Amino acid sequence: MKNIFYLFTTAMILTAVISACNNSKDNSPKDLEKKESNETPKPEASLREKVMSADDQKAMTPDMVIQNLKEGNQRYMSNKLTANDYIGMMHSSTHGQYPEAFILSCIDSRVPVEEIFDKTIGDLFVGRVAGNIVDEDELGSMEYGCKISGAKLIVVLGHESCGAVKGALENEKLGNVTALLARIKPAMEKSKDFAGEKNVENPAYVEYVVKNNVKNSIENIQLKSPVLKEMVNKGEIKIVGAYYNFATGEVSFLQ
C-alpha cells in the first residue's frame, strides 16, 4: 500500500513539473521575444518604403537634385527627418541602385552625410576622405557614380572647423598624414588675399581656406577627369561646392 501511495505521489509531482515546464515554454518573456523576432516587423503606414528607381533618376536634372538636397537639409535642420522602412527599402533595393548624387565629404564624424540631406538607402554615393581632397581613387569612384550609375550631381562638401585643413595650416607631419595634408596646401595659397589674421585660431580664416579647398577639389575633378568634364560640358551633371555648419546643421551651397 505504501508503495502504491509513493508511486501515486511521484506521478502527481512529475505531472506538475512537466506542466510548469510547458507553461514556462509558452510564457517566458525571453521565448516571447524570440517568437516576435522571427516574424518580419510590419512597417507603419507613414514610413518611406520606396527607393530611387531608374525612372526617378532619369527624370531628374542636376538643378532638381540640388533643390532636393536643399529641401532635405531644411528637414534635417528642423528635426523633421523622414521616417524610413529600412527593411522594405533593403528588399526593394536588391535589384540595383539609382542614386541622384555623389557627395565627396571629409571624414569628420560630426558630418553625417546622408542625414544632413535627409537621405538613406539608394539615394547617394558618398566618398569620404579627410579634407575632401581629390585623388585617383575618388575620381574613379565619381566616374563610376556618374557615368556608369547615372548620378546627376557631384557635391564637394567642406565643413566648419575642419581638422584636416587646420592640420595643413599648422604644417602637421605624421606618417601618411603628411602626404594627405600636402594636397590641402594649395588652398592656403589660394587664400593669400584673406584680409584678417591668417592663423588657425581665426575661425573666419579657417572657413575661408575650407571653402577654397572645396573650390580646388572642384577644379581638380574637372582637370583630372575628362570623363566628368565632358559630362559637365554636355549639361549631364553639375559639380558644386557646399559648406556644412556645425551649430545650425545648415548646408550652404557655394557660388
Ligand SMILES: [Zn+2]
Ligand atoms: Zn574635416
